[in-house]
Amino acid sequence: MDPRLVSGVYSRVSGLPAPVSAHVRQERTVEDRIYRVSTDWTQTDLVRGSRLTFSQQWTVITEEDHSIRTVLPPGPAVPGSGELLKRVSPLRGLKAVVRETGGHQLLEVWDDHGLRRCVDLSVLNKHGRVYDDAQFGCLSWSDCENKLLYVAEKKNVSSGPDGVCSCVCVLVQQDRSVYCEDWGEALSNHSLPVLCVVDLHSGDVSVLQGVPPDVSPGQALWAPGGQGLFFIGWYHEPFRLGLKFCSNRSPDGSTLVFLQGRVFGPHNQCLSIQQMDLQTGTLSTLVDVVHRPQDGGFAGVYEALPSCCWSTDAHRIVFSSACRNWKVTNTTCSVYGSWKLLTVQDDLMVVCCSSPNTPPTLVRTDPFNQLIRIRTDELFYLFAVLTPSSLQNGTAPRPDWSDWAWRCSWVRTVRSYVHVGAFGVRCVSVVILLLCVLVFTVNYRGSTGFGQDAILSLIGRIGTQDVKDVQRAVLTALQTDSTLDPERLAVLGGSHGGFLSCHLIGQYPEFYRACAARNPVINAATLLGTSDIVDWRYTSVGLEYSYDRTPTADALGAMLERSPITHAAQVRAAVLLMLGGRDRRVSPHQGLEFYRALKSRGSTVRLLWFPEDGHSLSRVDTQADCFINTALWLQEHL
Template sequence: MDPRQVTGVYGELSGLPAPVFAHVSEEQLPELRTYTVTAEWSQSDLVRGSRLCYSQQWTLIADSNNHQSIRTVLPPGPCVPVSGELLSGLSPIRALRAVVRETSGHQLLEIWDRHGLRKCLNLTALNKHGRVYDDAQFGCLSWSECENKLLYVAEKSKNTSIETHDGESACRKLLVCVIVPKQDRSVYCEDWGEALTNKSVPVICVVNLQTGSVTVLQGVPPDVSPGQALWAPSSQSVFFVGWYHEPFRLGLRFCSNRRSALFKLDLDGNCEYLSGDNLSVSCPRLSPDGSVLIYLQGRVFGPHNQCLSLRQLDLKSEKTSTLLDVVNRPQTGEFAGVYEALPPCCWSADGQRVVFSSARRNWKHLLHVIYICLSDLSVYGSWKLLTVQKDLMVVCCSSPNTPPTLVRLNAHAHCIMLKYSLLGSKCLSLFPYETCCDDNLSLSSAGLDFGAVLVKPPLYEAKTPLVVFIHGLCLLILNYRGSTGFGQDSILSLIGQIGSQDVKDVQTAVLTALQMDITLDPKRLAVIGGSHGGFLSCHLVGQYPEFYRACAARNPVINAATLLGTSDIVDWRYTSVGLQYSYDQIPTAEALAAMLQKSPITHAAQIKAPVLLMLGARDRRVSPHQGLELYKALKSRASPVRLLWFPEDGHSLSRVDTQADCFLNTVLWLHQHL
């Protein structure tokens, strides 16, 4: 196993682009109608050690009198690199393109039309706010109806500035040092945790494109952090989600259980509360005619990733109703609930339908709000909706043996028949055979379903090792009870049962796979996983020391008791062991004992399998000292262990160079010990 060969395989695999954003524009010609589909793709480049973004366009030609009938899809245009862009958005009428770009330490707002650059504002020099938010949690870039204003979210300015005679800001670092008291400059400032470092006090900003002025909207309640803002009808007010940050901020990344509410704020600073109390809300989406606002709603605290309800607010009557409720225990083939964010554009043109994608068992499906599944699993495994505009759906399709592919779908208003065509794909030919996947590992325990996907070469001449990949050679990908896609009851069943129920589910699935497929080698088994998957990987090699031959864990939870004071999601430490959480919680001996008892560190003395640990030094969710704790415990017993330390990476270990390093080391580790 040559490391250069492994690196070459990884380079080809990681270089496969994935679509991340799509937009559809329309133009009516005398005898035909054209649609332009613009897609933005992300691609890793190992030479630069970074991710590149590029855009590509397709032209679809339809009959003038029947726009649902696409006659021709023209070959795509060239791939155009999109460098330094943080946010972008197309206006609905004139197809103006707004871009927030990072250049030489400054953030610029650019407005482009078909003739080139129309306007450019240096947001940093204007000094009205701090950095613009470009994350999926708070960030937004919304055009007003008149297309003369833009709405976005940025960090509140921390500088004190003075105005010169010509009106330009003359704030200087020296002046700030003099004006701001030293004792205030050193005060600790909370932020929103993992992947949201230095994002602390967001503000809603409006830029007037005619005057070039930027205004920070006033009137947001002081105890909430606003985000996901969009214009209300007539563009005289805005809707936004506000996350409560008192008494202190808890991590928001991957957490749909944080207390938040829906608000309406007019440009004069009058703020109106629109949703219920002690709830979690997100993803407000306005209907095309501006009469209805839909949003997702969930519980506060408890499991971080939960089944959500889809709510509808009639803006005329101000009445709220439930479109889709939480699904507790779906039957096979039934709608399993909503588990992920709505796409930015999800309404049909007539405003009568909402389309979204969500997990159902082991796959993601396209769904109508009327519970109808649109996905055809005979073609692709999982479907993720990027946008639906002009009644054209642009979807990213993928499966364990199919790279991300862009697909255009046509859906009639009252018909479920779909016509689709590929807009962008790249064949994956890394091996001299095709990879197949089976979805027949449907398992059940205590009346709750869980499942796994087995990925393997189609033909065997000898026994083949099995790698158990928890939470998402042969690969068994596990979704134990507590995973999304199987209903809220399944998620709640894991509360108080971590380290036992989830471990037994994984072991049951592995034994089932070995019984079903005699080509799998029961003497060459390995387990890999990250975060809670790393937690389970370490549990498995500790609880079943004679069963597994190797383990590779990324940022694993090792000791929930010692993690308690070092994680940005401290609430989960209590919830996971079955204890109620409150902000004023003080650890007790009993609570710490429960956390320790359910942690892999209690089984460290039994571990025999060689363990590879991969840790991000900037991880704020699972402190890297968790992995170090296991590393020292294994080293003290002369157990085979190897630790990779990534000083510039966080919990997801998502840097391009980090991912390449982890892939190479994991492959060589498994090859060495299997």
């Protein structure tokens, strides 16, 4: 196969833009309601080797009854250079932007006439870098729209070489060598966050006091009236645990809603929605944890609420959540694929919608029943999902696989793809394109979207239950479709998916001919001392975690017993390993351990090393390298 063909396919797929956020402004005329829909997009540029952001604006004209009359063509895309955070004020439509340029971080405020205010946060030197991540970061307008709230690194801590925090206090020289904890994978430059407020009249910046010293604040917003704040706090004593990908760490003017989940355990769990009456301080459960969803019913909450999620009457909350293989916002329109809500205003939703033959598409709906496509890029690709469709009684219910899939009759190669993370879900919104193959993505028991019982059923059964679920899925596909070739099977996966991939080729050595694994967990016992989520290493094998727990021979033995390394001697498949040198979640030495075990036995193995990348292998050049090498590896060995 010509590598140029592979590169061309990847370039086309990766270059498709995807909407990431939206804002709606209403303008009323005598006859119509006019809405300005401003959207932010991200797009991969292989020439620059970076991800670009741009914005576009649509005009939506509706009737008095909210029905959509027309959507006018958008203006040209406007690139967003250096933008870290952006937020539009609800009343005056002012746009606040935190931008990085020339080594400085600037806070800008724009109105309809141009730049209204610019504050150089770096020159003021009141704090360190502003946080722009989804875990801690925020940019919140006060009710009077004269103040902005955000989160930044505390002044006396800065990021040193290789992202390691180092003290810059000059009063005690030896403090420069004191180890400074951070928040793990992808948050290595986050250590001590502080809440900051900028006054747009005076340009003054103040760091707020009163946060408990053992709490790291984030995701802050103003309380009604601007006399107080709400924020999420993470305890960082006795030490920090990695937060990225782990949600288990953890409006109108009268009610506050927030998500609540169990501490420790699976990375992602079914959450409850709690509400607080701001007048009385009373807490109540709005939506409880769903343990076993009814057929076709609500499957629970598994991800963060959008920043704008209230209906006009403040009686309803709109959000997206996994429901089996789909991500849904409005189940009445699920025929369009998976939905992700970007924003809702005046009961009009702006949604990112995708399906197996449609990459992320921007759509606009009227009050929960009419859908208008705003922008779409058509691309056909092959995709199939096998997933447990029901749960039976017992602690480890058996799966009953769904019988639907998207396929082409001429495809004769099956490639099983195991989703990343022990507790996630592979929805039909994910683009998986590996040339002319049939790809099965298996939502084994433990995946989100099927209720809390399904998630917890995997605890203590990693390396067995999940492996057997994937294997049974592939066998089901082969038994169902006689055109598939059982002699041309490959398995792909990353992180826990890489763990499963390496298990499958070791436990079923004569079954798979090729494997491609990204940052796989290979030996849970040796990973214990190097991972930023040490709690999961205990929980995954059914052991209770506490901060003061130290390893025992029995615990390490249980971890080793459930690890792919124990089956390395049986591997016959050709193995491609892709490792990030800066991975804090799964040490790259895990993959190196597997590489050496296979190499010493003369097995076919290749290792790709990306020294500047972390666990997600998310750099643009890394993703392109991984895709092309994976496609060529499978072509060579299948």
